[in-house]
Amino acid sequence: MTTLTPAATADRTGVSLDTLRYYEREGLIGPIRRTAGGRRQYTEDDVFWIGLVTCFREAGLGIADLRGFVAMLRAEHSVQDRVAFLRERRTVLEERVEALRRAIKVLDEKIDYYGGA
Amino acid sequence: MTTLTPAATADRTGVSLDTLRYYEREGLIGPIRRTAGGRRQYTEDDVFWIGLVTCFREAGLGIADLRGFVAMLRAEHSVQDRVAFLRERRTVLEERVEALRRAIKVLDEKIDYYGGA
DNA sequence: CTCGGATCTGGAGCGCGCTCCAGGTCAAGG
């Protein structure tokens, strides 16, 4: 199976080396496989998961939220628990969209006031 | 003209006393009128503006952005500059909405995977 | 006039999410 070096992974994902290590320390990704010498080897699956983490980070979820997400995947949770967790996060994000819509509306009003020119 | 005490203003706006003072120090609001003794007297206009600031903060704009907003209102800027600034902020917020939509989509897919139960 | 609660100021402290650094290790090319 092909693996990626840290540098290649940073390149592919747009996440810095430091941040990749930080996410791993925080339990958001990995643990990442190592070579005999201790260097990290990222798999395609790792890259995919890093993409998910990035997606949620860009949406403004915190590190603790993401840790919750990882925890949810561990088998000790029922399907109901998982869906409840997912719906809860969804609600938080929807509320954030509403906050943005309100702010955009204010901006649009101001722009209109200036004649939209 | 009726004015509000700091406590009443915090109450009305949902912004803490410390944060009101902080916003004023940072130039996001005010300067707020004072009594002879130095106590702040918030007007209805102040309260309204605090509402706007809160709206933008909830949308995730930073303190520096808000300061830019205040600067924009000062007369040295042309209508074109102002509208350009407003449109720019609007674009930033729209991008944020898109990031949220992407994350919500991921959540929906997971929820579907669990059968939406 | 006195008391006490609200308010004042300046500055320290905090949680988050990185980011940077020192000092050392690994491994491919010459």
Add this chain to the structure above:
DNA sequence: CCTTGACCTGGAGCGCGCTCCAGATCCGAG
């Protein structure tokens, strides 16, 4: 071999947005 550059670890540092604190001042009720 030896060099060189990517990588390792642990920990310090940083910018943001508050939040908290001490010590002083104000002012309405009694």
